[in-house]
Amino acid sequence: xxxxxxxxxxxxxxxxxxxxxxxxxxxxxxxxxxxxxxxxxxxxxxxxxxxxxxxxxxxxxxxxxxxxxxxxxxxxxxxxxxxxxxxxxxxxxxxxxxxxxxxxxxxxxxxxxxxxxxxxxxxxxxxxxxxxxxxxxxxxxxxxxxxxxxxxxxxxxxxxxxxxxxxxxxxxxxxxxxxxxxxxxxxxxxxxxxxxxxxxxxxxxxxxxxxxxxxxxxxxxxxxxxxxxxxxxxxxxxxxxxxxxxxxxxxxxxxxxxxxxxxxxxxxxxxxxxxxxxxxxxxxxxxxxxxxxxxxxxxxxxxxxxxxxxxxxxxxxx
Amino acid sequence: xxxxxxxxxxxxxxxxxxxxxxxxxxxxxxxxxxxxxxxxxxxxxxxxxxxxxxxxxxxxxxxxxxxxxxxxxxxxxxxxxxxxxxxxxxxxxxxxxxxxxxxxxxxxxxxxxxxxxxxxxxxxxxxxxxxxxxxxxxxxxxxxxxxxxxxxxxxxxxxxxxxxxxxxxxxxxxxxxxxxxxxxxxxxxxxxxxxxxxxxxxxxxxxxxxxxxxxxxxxxxxxxxxxxxxxxxxxxxxxxxxxxxxxxxxxxxxxxxxxxxxxxxxxxxxxxxxxxxxxxxxxxxxxxxxxxxxxxxxxxxxxxxxxxxxxxxxxxxx
Numbered sequence: 001x002x003x004x005x006x007x008x009x010x011x012x013x014x015x016x017x018x019x020x021x022x023x024x025x026x027x028x029x030x031x032x033x034x035x036x037x038x039x040x041x042x043x044x045x046x047x048x049x050x051x052x053x054x055x056x057x058x059x060x061x062x063x064x065x066x067x068x069x070x071x072x073x074x075x076x077x078x079x080x081x082x083x084x085x086x087x088x089x090x091x092x093x094x095x096x097x098x099x100x101x102x103x104x105x106x107x108x109x110x111x112x113x114x115x116x117x118x119x120x121x122x123x124x125x126x127x128x129x130x131x132x133x134x135x136x137x138x139x140x141x142x143x144x145x146x147x148x149x150x151x152x153x154x155x156x157x158x159x160x161x162x163x164x165x166x167x168x169x170x171x172x173x174x175x176x177x178x179x180x181x182x183x184x185x186x187x188x189x190x191x192x193x194x195x196x197x198x199x200x201x202x203x204x205x206x207x208x209x210x211x212x213x214x215x216x217x218x219x220x221x222x223x224x225x226x227x228x229x230x231x232x233x234x235x236x237x238x239x240x241x242x243x244x245x246x247x248x249x250x251x252x253x254x255x256x257x258x259x260x261x262x263x264x265x266x267x268x269x270x271x272x273x274x275x276x277x278x279x280x281x282x283x284x285x286x287x288x289x290x291x292x293x294x295x296x297x298x299x300x301x302x303x304x305x306x307x308x309x310x311x312x313x314x315x316x317x318x
Numbered sequence: 319x320x321x322x323x324x325x326x327x328x329x330x331x332x333x334x335x336x337x338x339x340x341x342x343x344x345x346x347x348x349x350x351x352x353x354x355x356x357x358x359x360x361x362x363x364x365x366x367x368x369x370x371x372x373x374x375x376x377x378x379x380x381x382x383x384x385x386x387x388x389x390x391x392x393x394x395x396x397x398x399x400x401x402x403x404x405x406x407x408x409x410x411x412x413x414x415x416x417x418x419x420x421x422x423x424x425x426x427x428x429x430x431x432x433x434x435x436x437x438x439x440x441x442x443x444x445x446x447x448x449x450x451x452x453x454x455x456x457x458x459x460x461x462x463x464x465x466x467x468x469x470x471x472x473x474x475x476x477x478x479x480x481x482x483x484x485x486x487x488x489x490x491x492x493x494x495x496x497x498x499x500x501x502x503x504x505x506x507x508x509x510x511x512x513x514x515x516x517x518x519x520x521x522x523x524x525x526x527x528x529x530x531x532x533x534x535x536x537x538x539x540x541x542x543x544x545x546x547x548x549x550x551x552x553x554x555x556x557x558x559x560x561x562x563x564x565x566x567x568x569x570x571x572x573x574x575x576x577x578x579x580x581x582x583x584x585x586x587x588x589x590x591x592x593x594x595x596x597x598x599x600x601x602x603x604x605x606x607x608x609x610x611x612x613x614x615x616x617x618x619x620x621x622x623x624x625x626x627x628x629x630x631x632x633x634x635x636x
Contacts (some may be wrong), residue, residue, distance in 0.1 A: 023391035028526075031443040060390045061401075068385035073341035073377045079405045083379075085519040086404025087397045090514055090526070097491070098523040113407040113429035173415070177428040177504050186495050196408055205416040208346075208408070 001104050005182065007228045008220040010034065011235060012053025014297070015088055022060045027088070031095035039099055040301040047182045047221045050092065050227070051219040054193030062133040066118065066173035078196050078208035084258040085113050085192035092189050109187045115206070116195030116213050122167035130166040130212045135159035137143045165211040167197060169221040179226040194218040216280035231292045233277045238299040240278070240310040242268050243292060257285045260312055276284040281312050323365040323500065325541040326550045327507030327534055328352065330371025332615070333406055345406070349413035357417055358619040365500045367546070369537040372402040381453040395450065396514045396526035397484060403431050403510035410507050427505045433491045433524070434513030434531050440485035448484040448530045454475035483529040485515060487539040497544040512536040534598035542605035549602050549610045551595045555616040558596070558628040560586050570628045575603045578630055586636045590623065599630050
């Protein structure tokens with residue numbers, strides 16, 4: 001059988017909506033719903049890798065580290081990302097197993113704790129931009145910056161917040177095992193929260209760093225390295241739009257990388273929202289990627305038939 | 319090349335000594351030391367699965383859940399076990415990668431979030447015995463038992479503590495993937511803390527349960543299901559002893575399952591200490607296991623040459 005290999009990147013909100021606090025029941029229910037919505041990808045001829053964000057979850061974990069710091073030493077951000085990969089992997093893995101069992105499909109699901117190499121000289125380390133965790137008063141912020149060597153930034157309305165670097169992913173260390181496993185027909189959950197960032201030292205050993213990797217970019221990097229046939233980036237809207245939320249709004253159905261890059265340079269895509277997804281798509285297609293779909297999870301079944309979503313390819317299909 | 323498949327079960331203290339609080343630096347340093355001590359197993363002809371306990375780590379995580387509960391909903395114990403698999407997997411995985419890189423061995427390491435099926439009618443569910451987390455006052459305990467439906471038990475000296483069931487492992491859901499991966503030459507870290515316990519419902523779907531599985535028994539179950547050549551259970555002492563810490567103390571070097579069962583029945587092995595390790599060894603050897611070694615990590619290199627440790631086999635070697 002000819003297999004197609006899909007890498008699907010879920011948003012962090014797929015497991016926790018902004019209105020939710022993050023209980024076990026909420027996260028498990030969301031995982032069950034998400035995996036049911038992915039069921040159009042559960043075909044014997046499809047190989048499947050699932051990646052996911054971890055924004056609200058790692059926010060909760062770092063908050064727990066701080067609130068309990070008098071009793072338990074707070075773990076560093078890399079360990080918190082790994083913890084979120086553990087709990088979210090557990091929820092998603094069980095929900096996906098259940099989706100399979102309900103359909104009497106005999107496939108297995110495994111979650112890999114994923115480490116992603118970044119450059120020690122990535123310019124992001126000089127300019128931390130990614131906010132993590134809770135807001136603090138100026139007083140508290142001063143103490144934390146002194147005691148913990150955090151970089152913090154003031155948000156005019158809400159107070160002070162830690163910011164960490166967001167370096168570019170260079171390679172996913174566990175990519176070979178992810179590929180082996182998925183080619184055996186198992187569903188692999190990995191690159192949670194963009195993966196745990198590590199740098200390689202001159203003696204070739206690795207060291208974790210307190211940073212956060214963009215999960216779409218890390219997913220695109222993985223998809224290229226395992227030669228996925230299609231990278232699907234799930235987001236909150238069914239299509240990429242030009243002039244988004246203006247009277248001139250125009251949805252994109254099919255677009256080439258050349259056209260998309262032009263739209264990107266023209267400033268059509270919002271920072272921290274659609275822009276990183278477009279950058280991830282372009283990265284993947286510039287690195288031997290074949291096809292990228294950007295859509296929302298509700299439109300996924302139609303998008304797989306080419307009837308919904310934004311489809312991006314290197315060249316115009318004939 | 320003829321390969322030998324080893325499953326090595328590390329104690330929870332391998333990553334955190336009782337005297338330590340559990341900072342990132344402590345856990346990473348311990349992981350580095352542990353992986354260096356496992357280096358006698360890093361031979362091309364050895365396939366390697368590493369399992370580990372999580373006692374102090376999951377204790378810290380559950381404590382953080384409670385101390386932060388006004389702000390963040392405390393996750394259930396199964397999710398806390400998965401979180402500990404994430405952080406400990408990250409530390410061990412990086413330390414093991416570094417041990418390999420220092421030796422210029424080109425092998426990879428992956429951590430699997432592991433779920434282990436237990437029987438919903440396991441008698442342990444009627445008799446929770448395994449203490450988890452911190453101690454509470456009688457007042458607090460009453461509130462927690464009412465609000466959270468916890469079972470709690472009083473320790474004469476230290477107060478009230480939550481107890482959870484410790485059901486027997488039936489099967490490791492991810493055993494096939496663990497076997498595939500290890501046969502490809504990669505080192506797999508799994509069954510952390512005994513794995514996340516789940517029950518299978520009548521419709522074949524899975525549901526997590528708040529319980530703790532003995533990590534040696536879960537490791538023995540995994541070792542049997544992947545047909546390991548040797549299960550190594552690492553503990554604090556170089557040998558299993560009869561009449562331990564008495565003038566009649568006798569160390570065991572070679573022993574058959576028949577002899578060992580007799581010693582067990584005679585009450586030689588302390589509950590919660592050596593006894594579960596002996597039970598795990600006997601379980602493995604009764605389920606097609608070939609060889610079990612019980613020793614401490616310092617004696618491991620000699621034990622692999624048959625010159626240290628307690629070696630257990632189904633029959634006396636000729």
